[in-house]
Amino acid sequence: MKRRPIFRAFAAVLVVTAAFAGVSACRPEGPDKSPEPAAAPETTLRNVTSDPVHYTIRVLFSNVGPMARTLAPGTVDRFSSRTAMDLQFSNGDHDKLYRLEPGSAHSFRLDERGKLEMFKGAHGLADAADLAPYVPTPMPVVEKMLETAGVGPEDIIYDIGCGDGRILITAAREYGARGVGVDIVPERIRECLAAAKAAGVERLVEFRRQDAMTLDISAATVVTLYLLPESNLLLRPKLEAQLRKGTRVVSHNYTIEGWESRGAKSETLTDDVGTEHAVYLYIK
Numbered sequence: 001m002k003r004r005p006i007f008r009a010f011a012a013v014l015v016v017t018a019a020f021a022g023v024s025a026c027r028p029e030g031p032d033k034s035p036e037p038a039a040a041p042e043t044t045l046r047n048v049t050s051d052p053v054h055y056t057i058r059v060l061f062s063n064v065g066p067m068a069r070t071l072a073p074g075t076v077d078r079f080s081s082r083t084a085m086d087l088q089f090s091n092g093d094h095d096k097l098y099r100l101e102p103g104s105a106h107s108f109r110l111d112e113r114g115k116l117e118m119f120k121g122a123h124g125l126a127d128a129a130d131l132a133p134y135v136p137t138p139m140p141v142v143e144k145m146l147e148t149a150g151v152g153p154e155d156i157i158y159d160i161g162c163g164d165g166r167i168l169i170t171a172a173r174e175y176g177a178r179g180v181g182v183d184i185v186p187e188r189i190r191e192c193l194a195a196a197k198a199a200g201v202e203r204l205v206e207f208r209r210q211d212a213m214t215l216d217i218s219a220a221t222v223v224t225l226y227l228l229p230e231s232n233l234l235l236r237p238k239l240e241a242q243l244r245k246g247t248r249v250v251s252h253n254y255t256i257e258g259w260e261s262r263g264a265k266s267e268t269l270t271d272d273v274g275t276e277h278a279v280y281l282y283i284k
């Protein structure tokens with residue numbers, strides 16, 4: 001299974017500020033007329049591997065020492081803090097050290113060599129899968145996805161994890177196609193609504209905040225994906241159960257494991273910073 005730039009993009013980042021809830025939440029007893037301070041942002045760490053992850057975390061500018069933690073598979077640790085935290089863990093070969101920004105979401109996943117790594121995430125909700133961090137598809141790749149899927153005015157496109165809505169807005173503007181996009185991060189949906197309005201296509205596209213795993217996609221004639229390979233796999237039963245025969249599924253960079261026989265076409269293109277992108281078309 002190929003892991004392309006989205007994975008590298010996750011690995012690159014990670015600088016934070018945070019402080020544990022217990023550390024930052026001390027307030028004096030008794031009447032207090034001062035305004036309620038804004039809640040400290042929440043930084044989250046999710047374990048997407050199938051083994052427990054052992055790590056230590058240290059709050060910067062606090063007198064709390066490093067804390068050793070074990071995160072069970074599929075669970076999320078949360079830290080409310082206003083100052084940075086340093087995270088340390090071993091990938092079996094060497095120690096990895098990251099500084100975490102307050103209010104950011106992260107996932108422990110295996111990298112392309114099967115080694116433990118920390119990646120940027122989209123959200124820290126424990127009850128919804130984190131299908132991929134927000135990395136928008138470059139516009140030339142959006143164009144290629146729509147062209148590869150043969151999108152036209154009769155289509156209803158579902159973008160699963162729609163980010164800023166660029167795929168559906170482009171499809172509406174250039175081809176007159178209708179679209180439904182969901183994203184779990186409220187800020188993304190606000191961006192989608194503003195962009196749809198600015199492009200004058202609000203009547204053709206619908207955006208809502210929703211966990212993609214709960215979305216009914218049976219009305220789609222085209223589905224667009226830019227998610228991690230394991231997320232495509234997680235979605236596969238939904239695609240198989242809900243999509244009508246003949247529906248086109250177009251995926252940026254990642255294949256749908258097990259759908260080799262449905263593969264109709266693949267294209268590659270290089271963006272203006274020299275990164276190669278793949279577009280895979282499947283027919284249900």
Ligand SMILES: C[S@@+](CC[C@H](N)C(=O)[O-])C[C@H]1O[C@@H](n2cnc3c(N)ncnc32)[C@H](O)[C@@H]1O
Binds near residue numbers: 006
């Ligand atoms: C790589 S981005 C792709 C955005 C857009 N489709 C594009 O190609 O430009 C993946 C998006 O999936 C969203 N996401 C992650 N987990 C999700 C979930 N459980 N339900 C809905 N959206 C999710 C993220 O917030 C992010 O915006």
